Amino acid sequence: MPKAKASTDPYVRVMNALHVGSRPDELPCRQAEKDEIYNAVTSCLEDGSGGCIYISGVPGTGKTATVHNIARKLQAMAKGEEFEPFRYLEINGLKIPEPTAAYALLWEAVSAHDVKKHGHLRISAKEALKKLTRHFETGAGEDDEPIVVLMDELDQLMTAKQDVVYNFFNWPTLKNSRLIVIAVANTHDMPERVMSGKVRSRLGMQRINFKPYTWQQLQEIVDSRVASAAQKGKPPPKILSKDAIAVAARRVASVSGDARRVLDICRRAVEVAAEDKSTVQTADIDAVIRAMQNSPTAAYIRQCSLHERIMLAALHKVVRREGVAEVQWGWIMSQHLNYVDNLPEEGESRKKPTPAQLKMVLNSLHASRAVIVEDGPAAARRPDWERKVMLNVEPPEVERVLSEMGGSRWKNALGI
Ligand SMILES: Nc1ncnc2c1ncn2[C@@H]1O[C@H](COP(=O)(O)OP(=O)(O)OP(=O)(O)O)[C@@H](O)[C@H]1O
Ligand SMILES: [Mg+2]
Incomplete structure (x- = not known):
């Protein structure tokens, strides 16, 4: 992330301050939302109860920036002993290889496993789910430290069975649960999609919508x-x-x-x-x-295949979200597979490509110089999943041409 303090050149300082990857301490226009979320979390912590706060809003409305701001404040306060200690965990739907990988991460927090010291637990998603279900359903959590989980990019965790999202909405509400879930998504009606009205009213989750600026x-x-x-x-x-x-x-x-x-x-x-x-x-x-x-990029994108366009959209989405130019191949693959479910038109195939097929699409974009793929001995030593990929065409062009070609579905996906 660029740091403004390094330079005395005012142009450089302003450019750094305007960078989407910089983390401003002040978030104007979001004070009310920030207070509401902060109060909801702290009242759960004070009551010793669990809870779920559902935050929705279209891209770029400050959801992630706001919850990160709150998380930093809470963690600082917990250290200062203003609160009883709690564990904080962040699960980003885009950064995990598949939705059920969220279970192992939560289990690590519940079982107080020290990831920094000992690395990730070697536990399957199935096993982690079993342990979590047992833990929450037997009401065993009463004496535990509370856990605050930020689940960002929740849209990415939707599965056909919707079980992952359902569980994370449900566990905070079970007896003695001290799990506090802050769920962040673009879709405003995920609770309606995942749960029946009866379950929803039992959960009584707090909902906050971030309106476009x-x-x-x-x-x-x-x-x-x-x-x-x-x-x-x-x-x-x-x-x-x-x-x-x-x-x-x-x-x-x-x-x-x-x-x-x-x-x-x-x-x-x-x-x-x-x-x-x-x-x-x-x-x-x-x-x-x-x-x-206007740029020559437009002409290139217009002749791309469906999967090339989906991959450009996926890469663009990940780059935008991360605020950094180089992103991991694994994240792009997972975003691509997610887009395959909803971007193709009637009559176009929604069949999920295999990793090898995805690699071919990447290679073809690479050959046209639309993307740059990290190369060299250091890159070769790392797993393929971690290899860095960069967009080599102007992002606003990608956004504009893809949405012109694809219509409203693509527009929504690209956040236009
Ligand atoms: N109120 C604000 N004040 C200053 N910067 C802001 C504000 N709101 C958003 N930003 C900046 O705009 C960029 C996008 O915000 P953010 O990542 O929070 O959006 P988001 O709602 O999480 O979008 P997405 O749904 O795509 O994840 C970030 O660089 C963020 O710092
Ligand atoms: Mg976000």
Whole structure:
């Protein structure tokens, strides 16, 4: 992750502050949501009860940033003995090889296994599920330390049987359970999809929806990021004009309300302005948006096969979420398989490709230089799953062309 403190060049500082991978301490416009989640978690901790908080919202609405912010605060408070100790665990649906892998991770936390010291437990998903079921259903957890689990990208954990998501919603509600689940998803109706009305009302989970940002909110977000680039005791660098930020915010709000997008546009404009040390004006923002819309990349993507397009979408999704350019091949495969369930149109095949077939798709993208695959002896020593892959074409182009070609389903998947 880029660090703003390293440079004194105001352009570099602002670019770093606008980077989607940077972690701002302040999250303007999300105070109410933050308080609500924080209060829900702390009231469970204080009551010694379990609970489930379900957070939904379209991409780029600050869900992950907000819960990470809360998790950091809670962990600091637990260390400061303001709370009784609790265990914190994060499960990201995109980072585990398959949904049932979540069971072993939770079992490690429940059984107080020290992963840092001893590595992961060698336990199958089936065995972990059996132990967890026994643990929660016999009401054995009363004297245990509470466990707070952040389950991000919950959409990725949906299976045909929906059992993984169901269990994580259900276990917090069982007698003596001290499991607190913070579930984060794009889909707003996952509880309805996974549970019958009767079960749902028994669970009584708290639900919070993150609405797309308005243009004023996006403007405030950019302003606060730029302000964070100020050097100690100095005013924020004046690199983007007020009107330029407003134009970027309005343009993004009119399509998606996605904070990532406005940050990307502004950062790119600063990158261009840095060349002649100018101030970004509205015309520069227009130029960046236009440049992001027209490029030779479009022609290439239009002739890609269905699976090549799905893989580009998968890679793009993972890169966006992680805020880093290089991502693991395993994550892309898992996102690809997930997309195969819902991206193809009627009449197109939804058959899941094998790992070898996925590798062929990757190789073909690599051959066209649409992606870069990490190479060399160090990469060869690591498992294939961990090999790093990078998008080598402009992300906004990928987004635009894929959604133009694929229609609303792709638009939803890409978060447009
Ligand atoms: N209120 C805010 N203030 C400052 N930055 C924000 C705010 N909301 C979002 N961001 C930034 O926008 C980017 C996207 O936010 P985040 O990752 O939290 O979105 P998300 O809702 O989790 O999206 P997804 O559904 O795709 O996972 C991050 O870089 C985040 O720091
Ligand atoms: Mg997120």
